[in-house]
Amino acid sequence: MRLRTAHQLTVENDGILDTIAPDRAVSRATIVREICHHLAPYQVGEKPITGATVIAKDLTIDSLAIMDMVMELEDRFDVSVPMNVVAEIHTVDQLADTIQELRARH
Amino acid sequence: MGLFDRHAGLLEAYRTVRTTGPDPFQIRMERVLSPTEAIINGKKTLLVGTNNYFGLTFDPSCMEAAIEAIRAEGTGTTGSRIANGSYSEHVELEREIAEFYGKKHCMVFTTGYQANLGVIPGLVGQGDFLLIDADSHASIYDACKMTQAEVIRFKHNDPASLDARLRRLGEREGNRLVVLEGIYSMLGDSAPLKEFVEVCKKYDAYVLIDEAHSLGALGEHGRGLCEAAGVLDDCHFIVGTFSKTLGAIGGYCVSDDPDFDILRVTVRSYMFTASSPPAVVASVRQALRVVKERPELRKQLWENVAALYDGLAGQGFKLGPEHGPVVGVHLPDRETAIAFWRAMLDAGIYVNVATPPATPNGVSLLRCSLCAVHTREQLEHMVEVMTGIGRQMGLLPAARARAVGGR
Secondary structure (H helix, E strand, C coil): CCCCCHHHCCCCCHHHHHHHHHHHCCCHHHHHHHHHHHHHHHCCCCCCCCCCCEHHHHCCCCHHHHHHHHHHHHHHHCCCCCHHHHCCCCEHHHHHHHHHHHHHHC | CCCCHHHHHHHHHHHHHHHCCCCCCCCCEEEEEECCEEEECCEEEEECCCCCCCCHHHCHHHHHHHHHHHHHHCCCCCCCHHHHCCCHHHHHHHHHHHHHHCCCEEEEECCHHHHHHHHHHHHCCCCCEEEEECCCCHHHHHHHCCCCCEEEEECCCCHHHHHHHHHHHCCCCCCEEEEEECECCCCCCECCHHHHHHHHHHCCCEEEEECCCCCCCCCCCCCCHHHHCCCHHHCCEEEEECCCCCCCCCEEEEECCCCHHHHHHCCHHHHCCCCCCHHHHHHHHHHHHHHHHCCHHHHHHHHHHHHHHHHHHHCCCCECCCCCCEEEEEECCHHHHHHHHHHHHHCCEECEEECCCCCHHHCEEEEEECCCCCCHHHHHHHHHHHHHHHHHCCCCCHHHHHHHHCC
């Protein structure tokens, strides 16, 4: 999945970029854990939620709740994931990758 | 694989709704008697779910204007304004709405849905940013699918959430358009518009506000939340509808932008649909006059809002966050909402059922909308009926039920 204009992302205050940069390096495991935490209420039976879980298909979550979850994740990781990008995301792994990518380019 | 297989889940859910009693999504009004009463299932029914905020659908002056227009200009325009030309009345209506807001330009659409669907993608495209409230109306969500702009949702009625999203855009090039609504259609709550406008100014973002449910209801002259919040000049685009307070059908957008008229030859929902018929244009023009001349209707509307909202709240119902011409009554789930709705219909009261995904946060609601010409007796009766049903269904707090029962 490609972000058309993500390369244009900049931090609003370049002067403090260096000081906040290490802070932005959140581990992928943390992102996945956070996503799984949000998805837990929608788990079907005992089937565990993994990176390969297809969010809209393997779980009981509807499209509106997915968008609401993304909004929570946006604030948790200080990124914005445009709706058209969300539409292209299917699995937990893809969502985690997108968030990590957006953070890195910030 | 059949064409309708994709709807299997919906078909199943809908079958359950239809087989267990009257279908709330296909109600038939056998005869509409007035803004507040209709015959449904052979019975006179109180209407509290029609968005008819001023009750102007039966206003004699509006009806006469429509009848006269049909006699003078016929039943329809049979074409779009760019292909078949405008009637003088279309142009007059646009002039009057622009004047009502003190804005330079106005474009009228055949429906309110088409106004949002067309205007929003007409304003932002590739390389731009469209920021929408999470609880936006379907017409705004659908508009998002018609633009190449990046669409970002912010938390409902949360200026800080918008601020964070505009901040994250940083120095990226491209226009920012923020879309808000005066009154949200499901829970009747208003946007904290002044705060939103401040955030938009800080980031140089344009503001589009949809006053569909607030036209007439808010502001000293009924212009909507933009007037009530004192930020009319800071709202670059104001969208609204003729189908609620003005009692007909259609939509509009007003703006001071000198190039606004270019939208007439770019917005597809304006260009490729027939224009409003003469009767609609005439009744809307008259209804706008009534809004200006009879501010007491606004006062009556809010008195009725208070009567229903406070009445239901006093009985222990969980409602939307504030008084509004729409009163949303929270119920635990879809099945309960539909059962409650059916019990009300049996008792001769019509409201709307709203269930996910049409509602925010997965809530199930009975959506009531007030009318300036509802009588106090009608609303007291409604509170009584709903209280009875609520107790019967075990939904109201037991303590409250005991206290009332022991009266």
